[in-house]
Amino acid sequence: MTTPLHDLTLAEASARLRDGSVSSEDLTEAALARIAATDETWHSFITVSADEARATARAIDAQRQSGAAAGVLAGIPIAVKDVIATAGIRTTAASKLLEDFVPPYDATVTTRLKNAGAVIIGKANCDEFAMGSSNENSAYGPTRNPWDPTRVPGGSSGGSATAIAGRQAYGSLGTDTGGSIRLPAAYCGVVGMKPTYGRVSRYGVIAYASSLDQVGPFGRTVEDCARMLGVIAGHDPRDSTSVDRPVPDYHAALGGDAAGLRIGVPKEYFIDGMQPAVEGAVRAALDTLGGLGATTSDVSLPHTSYAVACYYILATAEASSNLGRYDGIRYGARQAADDGLASLYRNTRALGFGPEVKRRIMLGTYALSAGYYDAYYLKAQKVRTLIRQDFDRVFADVDVLATPVAPTTAFRLAEKTSDPLAMYLVDVFTNPASLAGLPAIVVPCGRDEAGMPIGLQLIGPPFGEELVLRAAHAFEQATSWHRERPPEPAGAAA
Amino acid sequence: MKIGPDDIRTVARLARLNLTPEEEASMVTTLDAILTYMETLNALDTTDIEPTAHIIDLETPWRADEVTNEANTEALLANAPARDGNHFRVPKIID
Numbered sequence: 001m002t003t004p005l006h007d008l009t010l011a012e013a014s015a016r017l018r019d020g021s022v023s024s025e026d027l028t029e030a031a032l033a034r035i036a037a038t039d040e041t042w043h044s045f046i047t048v049s050a051d052e053a054r055a056t057a058r059a060i061d062a063q064r065q066s067g068a069a070a071g072v073l074a075g076i077p078i079a080v081k082d083v084i085a086t087a088g089i090r091t092t093a094a095s096k097l098l099e100d101f102v103p104p105y106d107a108t109v110t111t112r113l114k115n116a117g118a119v120i121i122g123k124a125n126c127d128e129f130a131m132g133s134s135n136e137n138s139a140y141g142p143t144r145n146p147w148d149p150t151r152v153p154g155g156s157s158g159g160s161a162t163a164i165a166g167r168q169a170y171g172s173l174g175t176d177t178g179g180s181i182r183l184p185a186a187y188c189g190v191v192g193m194k195p196t197y198g199r200v201s202r203y204g205v206i207a208y209a210s211s212l213d214q215v216g217p218f219g220r221t222v223e224d225c226a227r228m229l230g231v232i233a234g235h236d237p238r239d240s241t242s243v244d245r246p247v248p249d250y251h252a253a254l255g256g257d258a259a260g261l262r263i264g265v266p267k268e269y270f271i272d273g274m275q276p277a278v279e280g281a282v283r284a285a286l287d288t289l290g291g292l293g294a295t296t297s298d299v300s301l302p303h304t305s306y307a308v309a310c311y312y313i314l315a316t317a318e319a320s321s322n323l324g325r326y327d328g329i330r331y332g333a334r335q336a337a338d339d340g341l342a343s344l345y346r347n348t349r350a351l352g353f354g355p356e357v358k359r360r361i362m363l364g365t366y367a368l369s370a371g372y373y374d375a376y377y378l379k380a381q382k383v384r385t386l387i388r389q390d391f392d393r394v395f396a397d398v399d400v401l402a403t404p405v406a407p408t409t410a411f412r413l414a415e416k417t418s419d420p421l422a423m424y425l426v427d428v429f430t431n432p433a434s435l436a437g438l439p440a441i442v443v444p445c446g447r448d449e450a451g452m453p454i455g456l457q458l459i460g461p462p463f464g465e466e467l468v469l470r471a472a473h474a475f476e477q478a479t480s481w482h483r484e485r486p487p488e489p490a491g492a493a494a
Numbered sequence: 495m496k497i498g499p500d501d502i503r504t505v506a507r508l509a510r511l512n513l514t515p516e517e518e519a520s521m522v523t524t525l526d527a528i529l530t531y532m533e534t535l536n537a538l539d540t541t542d543i544e545p546t547a548h549i550i551d552l553e554t555p556w557r558a559d560e561v562t563n564e565a566n567t568e569a570l571l572a573n574a575p576a577r578d579g580n581h582f583r584v585p586k587i588i589d
Binding site: 340 | 497501502505506508509510511512513517520521524525527528529531532534535536538540543544545546547548549550552554555557566569570572573574575576582584585587
């Protein structure tokens, strides 16, 4: 039986384009048909940019036929999280406030995708302004986990993950502030990568917490992610926090095996109350890596349990400042003033923002306000130093750290919506690397008793992308978890 | 209680948010629980610890003082909730 086009990995689709057995138009139509058949169930997309995608695909096909050099992603349909600006294609940040916002320019990562020949197929659903761990905070309705649509896909880049798990796109971009790429990757059984802070430009990415936000790829395989990372990484004069250092050949990093890799296993990431199947799968993954010649050793990151409190103070403080711009003056859905200009701001924000965004603005405003700044914000900044020092110490002795991604597999919709703190605690194993700005990749490493995917997180030292890619690739090549696929949604043609 | 209804109203005013009475009540409960959880940080002695504002060493980049952004006034104003020629229109603020 021939593989349906939507089932190809990014690397396979690229090879087929190169040997001329498919066109970009074929791949684009396959992706659009797949989205049409499945997205009523999964709701991975807020906007499907079918017309633009078809036009790009035809142009790329014509270029290829004329013999022009093709970019790394030439002709490949890619989904982009809806917090990343796409010129001429509306970008909502999953907020009602930006329902009709059409960016006048591309984010740098969008430009880089386009320059590499990618076909932007649509804008992926997410939590409003990337704030959430379940995708239930989207003003356009939640995304569903393809493995079980009664469960969440994780957040905030849930749609970017489900588009890959559900074979609706060959690759996608998400953003990760406190785990927003890694958690959905784990919950949906795909590969997702958060690069080192500063590795990828944030220009044109709708800001949530600027000292933490980072763009990264999702793919079906580690190789697919390495290809996309090579495209989006690099210095950008338009983002002064993007680091000016050469971008390695990430694809070449995949050639290495796990022999000699020193893997640290932080004991603080195996906690009371975690789902036994998750711990079991991660321990089994460590055995697999050991069998491939890696050495594993127990290490300690003593401040791990403080990361969630630290993160939610700093991230909400930054958010309260970043979201000040949504005042209904220059863009966004304005509400009328009833008591002077300030009432226009208040009314616009009251109706435009959802409950979780309001909560985080309130928390952040409180943490920065006179009388509380030292107790919350400054304290959290100091704890951030301690968390970073934990990592500095262990990376003197190990190459990468291997951990679970979350204490459980994907939970059910509405299970945590009435308890924000319980939702925040889902991030317990992803917040630490965010606070330290470290690169981390998630690869599928098992399934629980209900069949839900389990992910393995590999964290590297700053700019250690090649190390985590190498470790993840070696693991992936020795296992078959990445080849498993979710069931077809009811009513969809396979 | 870490935070009460009066605090919530003060913070909402600072944040330029109108909250309904139901939202106010919900904020009191949820923010109180979250702030209580955040106090776990007080278990750590951070007396001589430098705060981290940014994880990478940032240098101030310099460039020539030249216009580098393209003129796209129309595209920028196309998103305006209200415009008047090349201006964003707002309610009258000075009588």
